[in-house]
Every structure is written in C-alpha cells, then in structure tokens.
Amino acid sequence: MKIRTLILFFFMIMVKLAFSQEQARLNIKGFVRDQKSNIPLTAQLKVIYNDISLKSVEATSKEDGSFELKTLTKNFILQAKADGYIVSNVVMNIEYSISQTIIVEIPMVANSKLKNNQLNVEFATRIQENKIKELHSKQIFQAVDAINGSVLGARFRLLSTNQNEVISTRTSIEEPIFEHDFTKKEKILLEVTTDGYQKFSEYIDINSLDATVHTNTARLIKKISFFNLIIKNEPELHSVQVTEMGNLNPKSIKLVNNEGIYFGLLETDHKYVIKANTKGNEAIVKELIAAEGFNQNIIILEHKINASNVSEKVVHAEKQAYQPENRAVQLENQTLFFEQGSYALKPESKVLLENIGKQMLEFPEVNIEITGYTDNIGDIRQNQYLSEFRAKVISNFLFNKGIKSNRITLKANGSNSPFADNDSETNRQRNRRAELRFFAAKQ
Structure with missing residues (x-):
C-alpha cells in the first residue's frame, strides 16, 4: 500500500512539473x-x-x-x-x-585582480612583526566597484559550512575593511550586498593557519536594468528617444531595433523620459523609473485617416445638412475581461467592440471612457502598466473603426478598486478587466 502511495505521489509531482513546463x-x-x-x-x-x-x-x-x-x-x-x-x-x-x-x-565585467592597497600591506607588516603564539588565518575583506575600483560600504555575511556559524557585519566608505581571525580549517561562504549592486557570493577555503594575512576583495557589479520598448503602428513612427532625467547634461540611451522591439540598458532606479515622435509631428511622452531586471513599455501610435477621405466625409455631411438630434445615449456600459498577464483582446471582446464602434459612429454625440484594471498578483508597477495597455488596446481598436481620439478618455487603475475580492482565482478573473462607460459630449 505504501509503495502504491509513493508511486502515486511521484506521478502527481511529474504531472505537475510537466504541466508547468507546458x-x-x-x-x-x-x-x-x-x-x-x-x-x-x-x-x-x-x-x-x-x-x-x-x-x-x-x-x-x-x-x-x-x-x-x-x-x-x-x-x-x-x-x-x-x-x-x-x-x-x-x-x-x-x-x-x-x-x-x-x-x-x-x-x-572582466575579473582582473586588483593589487592590495597600502592599508592591507601595513596590516601584513604589523602582524609579521608580532610574534603570535597561536596559529590562525587572518582574513581581510573589502568591497569595491568592479569597473572603477572605488571602495564601497557593504554588508558582509560569512557562513561556515562546517560549523553552521554565521558572522555578519557592515563596512562603510570611511571604514571599508572588515577582518576576522579563523582558528580552524574550514570552508566559508562569503556573501556581500550593497545598494545598487548585484549580490556577490563566493566560497573561500581556509586551508592554512600560518599567521599571515589573506586579502579578499569582493568586486561588485552594478544591478542591470533591461529595457524593451514596443511600438504599435510602427509605420507612423518618425523617431524615438529615451533620455535620463535629473542630469545637467541629459544622457541619451542607445536603443537597437530587433524584430519590432527596441531594446537597451538603463541605470537601475534612475528616471527616464521616453519620447516617440510621429510622422504627423505629434509627440507621445512617457516617464519611467528603471527597476532592477526587466522593464517593458508600449507606445501605441494612432493611425492617421487619409486626408482626402476626411474631406469627402465633411462634404457629404454638409450636403445632407445634418442636424444633431437630442437623442439619449443608447449604449449600455460594458466590461471586457482579459487573460492573466495579457492585454490581448478575446474574440468575444472584438465582436462587442465592432458593434460599439458602429453605434458610436451612428451617435457622434456619445463619448467613451475606458478604465483598465488588473488583479493583485505581481508587481504593483507592472500591474499599473498592464492596466494602461488594456485600456489603450481598446482605444486603438475603436480608433481604427473611425472613432476619433477626442471622443475617447483613458484611465488606468492597476490593481486598485477591484470588482471582487482577490481571494480566489474566480474573483481574480473578474478583476482582470476594462470597464467601458458611455456619456454624452458636452455641447
């Protein structure tokens, strides 16, 4: 019975892993x-x-x-x-x-070895002059920037793999050296962390007890912030620029276009302005604070209606001597739902938007407000972006159906104002939404 239970248990684990991979x-x-x-x-x-x-x-x-x-x-x-x-x-x-x-x-970053500074040499000389009876291994630790070699204040954590002992301390730029005497041969896991830099982790073998100094320099590399910019309706794009804010001499970020994705590197926690200029001399401007790891943004350019077609429509309207009617708003408010982590419109949403586009063309006095939402899973900042994309993709759909942009208002509430409690998957599905509200234009 136990064997069957174990087999069933491992089978369930394998199924779970296989499903995850799918x-x-x-x-x-x-x-x-x-x-x-x-x-x-x-x-x-x-x-x-x-x-x-x-x-x-x-x-x-x-x-x-x-x-x-x-x-x-x-x-x-x-x-x-x-x-x-x-x-x-x-x-x-x-x-x-x-x-x-x-x-x-x-x-x-190349792992070139730095020479010991004068401070470490003085420590070595002092220890050699003293006649120390007890053999030990003096280890000196410091953290530096891997590129320019400047001294960093950092948090040090040493974990003994043999004794399970932990030594923790912190250095500063004023006091950058941390030293410790080891009296046993053992293997030590050294972890070094400081703001703005990647975590440093390396094993150190304490294999000699000879009263000499051993210098350990942790060379830290800065956190990396990848940036991807997606341009929708790219044929309308004239130029795009990403500039770092807060500097007297604004630094332009080099972007490379690969398969429709503009990518580059940002400085973590720095603020940037993204500016996309269209062929129609319009500019779309966004701001971004670079988070560690991956940063993604999207700009949806509006497709311009051909000028000749617009002129024909105006003449046609004048010939008809169209007089606005005082008709009540006949469109009902709607809610569209999305898959987790997606801003792609579902097939049923597209059918609904097709009908809404036709009705808004019939009722030019009706405007629409689109508000995007998400559930509460994931990073708050990414959820805010995602809710913005959900609202924008609906706006873009209606614009391509002939609804002018001045009739569309966009809002993005991220995970704020949930429709239902985020306590189950069923309720979270109800929160991954965009709400469409219709109202009469001000005369």
Missing part, C-alpha cells in the same frame, strides 16, 4: 558582450526560478554572443558565466510580460 510561453533572446570593448562573448546562461520545484533552463551563447531561452513567465534569476569574467546574476521580475518575446543585452 505553460512556458516566454522567449528570451539576447546578446552577451564584454562591458568595456563590446566584443561578443561565449557564455553559459541559466534561468534559476524562485520556485525551487521548477527545473532551471540553460543555454550557451554563440560566437556572436547571441542566445535564446524559453522560460516560464515566473520570477527568476538570469545568470551569465564566462571564463575570466565576474558572474552576473540579474533578478528578473517578469511574472507579467506584455509580449511573448523579450530581448536583453548582458554586459560582462
């Missing part, structure tokens, strides 16, 4: 390069999920630095390893991805 629908394309020279690198890429029950995904970049990974839309760490380079671990919070494909560029 849900994989995110394609990561990317490039690995040397941070300083931009030379492409061959590296080992690994997706490490926060959910330890999920198997990691691995790939190797080609000679041109390119790679491709298929992953679940889960939170994970994207790790890159290359010989002679510091390991890069990027926290990727993309539980809700707007597109099926994302593009990233990973800059790798």
